[in-house]
Amino acid sequence: MSVVFKKTEGLAEKQTHYCPGCTHGIIHRLVGEVLEELGVIGKAIGVAPVGCSVLAYDYFNCDMHEAAHGRAPAVATGIKRVLPENVVFTYQGDGDLASIGTAEIVHAAHRGEKFTTIFVNNCIYGMTGGQMSPTTLVGQKATTAPQGRQVELSGRPIRMAEMLATIDGAAFVERVSVHNVANIRKAKKAIKKAFEVQLEGKGFGIVEVLSTCPTNWGLTAPEAMKWLEDNMIPYYPLGNFRTPEEGK
């Protein structure tokens, strides 16, 4: 009998703790598959964030280093500068990357650090119970924005992919989504490309992945997928913002 589907070697034999319908699990799987397909599990060192994916160090089947809230890009910088031949990646939420750790991600990109960042944007602080994040949409309710995000109080949601794409050291910047199968496929392609850019030593690569948080959005899993498509994609357009020029 031929095997048509199996667990990727890139993930450990562990059950994840994510809520039903949360897309963190899908994104983990895509990263795991890419590590496996590129044959780099044995060379990989991942950096886990603070947030719902704090336990990512238990889920990936490679060496893992936990980081303080927002500091994963600095930790990854330290690792990659010592071990330039290894494959280093960070996995971070929007609170982690776009709030407390903005300086770290901007400057890692700016220095052109040769690691890969998987940025999971679910427009909310999941782990701490649904507070507003810098990417929370205007009008979107959060426990610290009970009336919905108001521009006068909190500004507009920050578009990290667009911002990072303005930085010369960022070799690869793409925004993808995992709300349906077609987009999951595209997301995997982008993640693979970002790792390839690292393997080719071209500079910093980041994939922003639009993700759901049914628990804190107060929606069912299918409603959350629909909410992502209807509300997040119009504000956070999908697509590639930066790719290394060929032959350079």
Place this chain on the structure above:
Amino acid sequence: MAKVLMKGNEALGAAAIKAGCKYFFGYPITPQSELPEFMSRELPKVGGAFVQAESEVAAINMIYGAAGTGTRVLTSSSSVGVALKQEGISYIAGAELPCVIINISRGGPGLGGIQPSQADYFMSTRGGGNGDYRHPVYAPATVQEAVDLTMEAFNVADYYRTPVIVLGDGMIGQMMEPVEFNEPKKRELPAKDWATTGTEGKRKPNIINSLFLDPQALEDHNWKLDRKYKEIEENETMYEMYKMDDAEIVFVAYGTTSRIVKNSVEALRAEGIKAGLIRPITLWPYPTKAFDEIPASAKALISVEMSTGQMIDDVKIANEGRLPVHFYGRTGGMVPTPDAIIAKAKEVLGGVK
């Protein structure tokens, strides 16, 4: 090896390289900037890397990542910057990684000033970051000692898997003195089989972490750390007893302040007043044992510091109420003069029966 004349900050960098450190992550701040400058020049020559981080917060987290690979790493800063590094130091202590942090301290609080000060005593010895942790703190009094202790710091860091602080001040960093680069004391160091270097498919993944969601597991971890700290107290405490055999008035001073106090001890003895000095070389572990060796001739203790008296608590604890404890201090970058210290000793002796 022949002696060379070197500026303190550069000698510290040279000592780190001699100890096998190839990686430095830091951020400029007076009065220690010659150290990162030196490393940026020298590390590429030994196949290492220097990164000027965007902040001290980033620098210490780069150290956290690099230390996780099992290599020897160094960062340096001055007071204000070390305050920012406390987040990372707590993580490094929690995850039990080795690294060396040099603090060439200056006056505070806040932006303070750039002159030498010892006002980082609490921050250094009490653990400025969150949680139950400690780390060794070395307080060199000369550039030579700064070199020797920095090399020792790397060994101690590796042996116990702990961050280690070398606490100098602007005086040590900026002065030039002749130094010799001697071989550090040999230690049997454990293998770094915990490092994250890629499994190469040969072993289970290594995880570097300080998160324990189960309170029992965290308590177990904290007691394990505590046992390690007890072992460090037992084996790594360092101090100097200077002219203590017949001392009547006993100074307690560390770092550059101790050099000034030594001059005062000499001057007092020339006048027939028997003065002595206890000089803590490790501020943590604090040399409590030194106070058990104080001779019966002693009448009083005077803690002399470049702060408003941050070490007095430790002096009092170590002294266990046996002798009266006095204090003379200057702060804000003002340096105590030998004359003022002598006057304080006479005042104290005049008051004791």
